[in-house]
Amino acid sequence: MTVTEYVEKWFEKAKSDLHCARVMSNGEQPEWYIACFHCQQAMEKALKAYLVFKDIEPPKIHNLSRLCRMCTEHDKSFAAIFEVCANMSLYLADVRYPDNELCVGETEVKSALENAQAVFDFCRSKTGSGLG
Secondary structure (H helix, E strand, O other): OOHHHHHHHHHHHHHHHHHHHHHHOOOOOOOHHHHHHHHHHHHHHHHHHHHHHOOOOOOOOOOHHHHHHHHHOOOHHHHHHHHHHHHHHHHOOOOOOOOOOOOOOHHHHHHHHHHHHHHHHHHHHHHOOOOO
């Protein structure tokens, strides 16, 4: 598999997480915490796509702050999305377990979806990926 193909596979996975987040945030009984989790996952995969683009095997970590710092080492403009990444990291574990569940509602999901799409688009623009 070429680097370009591998990058595209990461973006396809991220796009799938964005789709799941949108589906889970709609309907008669929206699952807002699951939608936020998928937003975090989409951002993680988009950041990893950029690392692959830079010929770096992405580490098997989920910390968006750390991944964003790694990206910033290769392109300083990633500093512009660092705070968003740091804030979204809480949706990895805290929303999935009953003893740590955050108060997640429609407002948080809307923000999470906007942030995830923005990071996805930002990373995609840095790789020249044509995936829509």
